[in-house]
Amino acid sequence: xxxxxxxxxxxxxxxxxxxxxxxxxxENCDFGVIQRAVGLEPFGLFRFAxxxxxxxxxxxxxxxxxxxxxxxxxxxxxxxxREYWVKSRQFPIEAHTDRFADQDDPEVARTAQIxxxxxxxxxxxxxxxxxxxxxxxxxxxxxxxxxQDIAAQLQTYGPNCLLWVSIGDxxxxxxxxxxxxxxxLHGFLSRFGTHDGSGPRPPVEEWVSVCSNAYRLWRGxxxxxxPLDNLISRASATGSCQWFGDTPATxxxxxxxxxxxxxxxxxxxxxxxxxxxxxxxxxTSGGPFAFSVWIRxxxxxxxxxxxxxxxGFSSLAGWTADLKSRDRWQRxxxxxxxxxxxxxxxxxxxxxxxxxxxxHSAFWCLERGNRPSGLGFALGERGALVAPSVxx
Numbered sequence: 379x380x381x382x383x384x385x386x387x388x389x390x391x392x393x394x395x396x397x398x399x400x401x402x403x404x405e406n407c408d409f410g411v412i413q414r415a416v417g418l419e420p421f422g423l424f425r426f427a428x429x430x431x432x433x434x435x436x437x438x439x440x441x442x443x444x445x446x447x448x449x450x451x452x453x454x455x456x457x458x459x460r461e462y463w464v465k466s467r468q469f470p471i472e473a474h475t476d477r478f479a480d481q482d483d484p485e486v487a488r489t490a491q492i493x494x495x496x497x498x499x500x501x502x503x504x505x506x507x508x509x510x511x512x513x514x515x516x517x518x519x520x521x522x523x524x525x526q527d528i529a530a531q532l533q534t535y536g537p538n539c540l541l542w543v544s545i546g547d548x549x550x551x552x553x554x555x556x557x558x559x560x561x562x563l564h565g566f567l568s569r570f571g572t573h574d575g576s577g578p579r580p581p582v583e584e585w586v587s588v589c590s591n592a593y594r595l596w597r598g599x600x601x602x603x604x605p606l607d608n609l610i611s612r613a614s615a616t617g618s619c620q621w622f623g624d625t626p627a628t629x630x631x632x633x634x635x636x637x638x639x640x641x642x643x644x645x646x647x648x649x650x651x652x653x654x655x656x657x658x659x660x661x662t663s664g665g666p667f668a669f670s671v672w673i674r675x676x677x678x679x680x681x682x683x684x685x686x687x688x689x690g691f692s693s694l695a696g697w698t699a700d701l702k703s704r705d706r707w708q709r710x711x712x713x714x715x716x717x718x719x720x721x722x723x724x725x726x727x728x729x730x731x732x733x734x735x736x737x738h739s740a741f742w743c744l745e746r747g748n749r750p751s752g753l754g755f756a757l758g759e760r761g762a763l764v765a766p767s768v769x770x
Contacts, residue, residue, distance in 0.1 A: 382727065382735060385667065387540050388605070388606050388608075389601055389603045389604065389605060390606045390753045390755070391590070391600070391601055391602070391604075391606060391752035391757060392411065392503075392602045392603055392604035392749055392750075392751055392752055392753045393416050393586055393750075393752035393755055394416050394417050394418055394749055394750075394751070394752075395417055395602050395604065396586070396589055396593060396601045396602060396739065396752075397412065397413055397418055397588060397589055398418060398420065398595065399511050399512060399589075399591055400511060400512050400513075400541070400592075401420070401422055401424075401502075401505060401511050401512075401513055401514065402422055402425050402513075402515075402517070403424050403429075403434055403515045403516050403528075403540075404424050404426045404427065404428070404430070404433075404434050404471075404515055404682070405428065405429065405431065405515060405519075405520070406427075406428050406430035406514050406544045406571075407425065407426045407427065407428070407474070407571075407572060408514065408516050408580045408585075409425075409516055409543075409580075409585070410422065410424075410426050411571060411579075411580055411656065412580055412582055412585040412586075412699075413425070415697050415752075416571075416582070417583045417695065417711070417713070417748070417749025417750060417751070418459035418468065418749070421497075421498060421501055422502070423495070423498035423499055423501070423502045424471075424473075424497065426455065426473055426474045426669020427471055427472065427473035427474075428471070428472050428473070429469075429470060429471040429519075430470055430519075430601055431515065431517055431519075431522060431524045431700070431716070432470070432529060432596065433469050433470035433471055434515065434528055434602050435524065435531060436469055436470075437530065438467050438470075438531035438532065438534075438545055439531060439534075440468075441516065442499045442502070442503060444491060445466055445468065445469060445471070445495065445499055446495035446496040446499050446513055449467070450466050450467050450468050450487070451464055451466060451467075451488065451491060451492055452464075452467065453463070453465070453475070453484055453487060453488050453644070454466055454472070456585060458477060458681050460478055460479040460480055461474065461475065461476070461478050461479075462475045462478065462479060462482065462487050462488075462491075462583065462634075463475060463476070464488075464491040464495065467671055467738075468477055470576075475487060475490075475491055477490070477491075479583075485581075487489070487505060487759035488648035498591060501534070502746065506532065506535035506538060507535055507536050508536065509535075509536035509537045509538045509539075510591075510598055511538075512539045512540075512541050512563075512592055512593070513532060513540050513541065514536055514540075514541045514585040515528060515540060515541070515542050515543070515666060516543045516544075516570065517542050517543065517544055518545075518570060518592045520542070520544075521543055521634075522558075525540070525542045526558075526562065528540060528598040529561055529562040531549045531661075532561070533561060536754050537561070538561065539561050539562070539592075539596050539635075540561065540562050540563070540588075541555070541563045541564075541565055541588070541592045541658050542558075542563070542564050542565070543565045543567060543585075543588060544560065544564070544566065544567070545566065545568070545570070546566030546567060546568065549706075550565050550566040550603070551583070552566055552568040552584045552587070553565075553566070553567075553584050553587030553588055553591065554566050554591060555586075555588055555591040555592045555594075555595060556609075557595050558624065559586070560612065560734075562640045563595055563596070564591050564610070565588035565589075565591070566588070566664040567580075567581055567584050567588065568581060569581060572702065577647065578688070579700045579702060580701075581703070582700075582708065583706070583707070583708060583709070583722065583755070585635075586755060586757070587601075587757050588724075590598065591681060591757075593603050600708070601757065604750075604751055604752075606743075606745065606751055606753055607745065607746070608743045608744065608745065609659060609661065609744040609745065609746075609760075610659060610668040610725065610742050610744045611742060611743075613657075613659035618659060618660055619657055619659040620657070620659070621655065621656070621657055621658070622655070622656040622658060623644075623653070623654060623655035623656060623741075626649045627644065627645040627646075627654075628643065628644050628645070628654070628655050629642070630642060630643075631643050631738065634710045636769070639739070641738055641739070642655065642738060642739045642740065643736060643737075643738050643741060644727070644729070644736065644737055644738070645669060645734060645735070645736050646681070646729055646730075646731045646733055646735045647734065649730075650730060650732060650750060651683060651728055651729070651730040652684070652725045652728060652729070652730070653689075653726055653727075653728050654677070654726075654728060654729050655726070655727050655739070656689075656724050656726040656727075657703060657725045657726075657742055657744075658722065658723075658724045658725075659722070659723060659724075659725075659726065659744070660721060660722055661716075661720060661721060661722065661723050662721075663718060663719075663720070663721075663735065664715070664716035664717045664719060664720035665696075665715065665716060665718070665746060666713065666714075666716075666720045666724065666746065666747055667688060667713065667715075667716060667744060667745070667746060667747070668708065668711060668712070668713045668715060668744070668745045668746075668747050668748065668749055668750045669686055669687075669688055669707070669711060669712055669713075669725040669742075669743070669744050669745075669750075670686065670709055670711035670741070670743045670745075670750040670753065670754075671675065671686055671708050671710055671711075671725075671727060671739050671740075671741060671742050671743065672676045672708065672709050672710075672739065672740050672741040672754050673699060673708060673709075673710060673727075673738060673739050673740075674705065674706065674707050674735055674737065674738040674739075675699065675703065675704050675705070675708075675737045676704065676705060676736060676737065676738075677704045677705055679701075679704070679710070679731065679735050679736065679737055680731055680732040680735050681701065681729060681730060681732060681735050681737075682701070682730045683701075683728075683729060683730040683731075684698065684699035684701070684710070684726070684727065684728070684729045684730075684731075684733060684737065685699060685710060685712070685728055685729075686710040686711055686725070686727060687713040687726045687727075687728055688712055688713075688716075688723065688724065688725060688726070689711060689724050689726050691714040691715070691716055692714060692722065693712050693714055694714055694715050694748070695712070695717065695748075695749070696710075696711055697709070697710055697712075698710060698746070701702065707754075708751070709741075710727075710745045711749075712749045713747075713748055713749060720722070722754045723744065723750070725742065725744055727739060739753075741753055741754040742752070760767055
């Protein structure tokens with residue numbers, strides 16, 4: 379099965395480049411997870427930290443002193459994994475360390491966190507002075523007065539813009555952004571991240587839409603775009619892409635789409651984690667590749683896992699399905715580096731679920747590079763992510 383012919387190269391939203399223009403200031407790690415979900419791993423003092431709005435205001439007023447000094451930072455053992463969390467004695471801020479009491483020497487871990495905090499603090503103060511980014515505060519319990527105070531404090535460093543993100547309502551749809559003042563924007567989501575045993579799962583596509591609309595208000599222009607060379611589309615257009623799967627279990631749907639293309643319905647045919655569908659195509663050489671695909675999980679789906687794979691090669695990074703996100707499109711992706719002499723690559727969806735469980739896929743995309751670009755993100759001006767223009 380192949381998609382309709384398409385040009386070898388097209389333009390799409392450059393989602394990683396867009397989100398590089400934003401930096402978290404708290405309240406928790408939701409936005410840091412969103413950056414990871416699109417393939418970014420930037421430095422950031424608050425990226426995986428927890429800090430209230432009042433605590434952030436105090437830090438900004440104190441110009442982050444004495445945060446990072448040896449007498450200020452201490453380690454606390456937190457949770458069943460006994461992770462060291464670094465905490466401040468002067469301010470209500472605490473952060474993950476990815477160091478653990480059963481594995482790492484506490485003094486070595488503390489010394490490393492002092493150095494790290496000093497570096498990230500210097501990096502943030504420099505970014506605030508340059509005012510080249512939108513700073514994000516995900517404020518669950520913050521009120522407008524304290525948010526305005528944060529925005530005012532940011533102005534003491536430079537002409538900065540603050541994006542306050544909270545839960546929307548019927549009048550404020552997920553993904554939309556309002557301008558409160560020249561240096562304060564208010565964005566809306568349907569929900570915040572769920573932090574449970576499956577890991578934090580914020581609504582990725584809504585966050586991307588919030589950032590795109592904030593960018594429009596900040597810059598007065600559409601979010602950046604970039605050329606895309608989708609190797610699957612190119613191989614499908616020449617007939618050199620082969621598709622493998624159980625034909626009765628996978629078929630094209632006749633459903634209205636925003637653009638010409640093919641949407642596939644997949645029915646899980648066996649228990650355990652198993653391949654559902656695979657694109658097999660030639661490549662001219664090895665190197666880094668990113669495979670992405672959009673899926674939609676119906677409300678009645680019963681399963682434990684859906685993910686994208688580049689089988690036969692070690693995955694370097696990726697993003698799996700959020701099984702709690704139902705009846706809306708979400709993007710999966712994975713990256714791997716193939717040896718220089720590789721001439722064939724396979725792109726695969728695997729799933730584990732109840733036999734007969736159904737889900738949908740679209741926008742199969744293989745790119746050269748270390749992260750996916752933005753194929754499938756159709757970012758509406760008013761708010762929520764538009765269902766992707768679907769094609770293979």
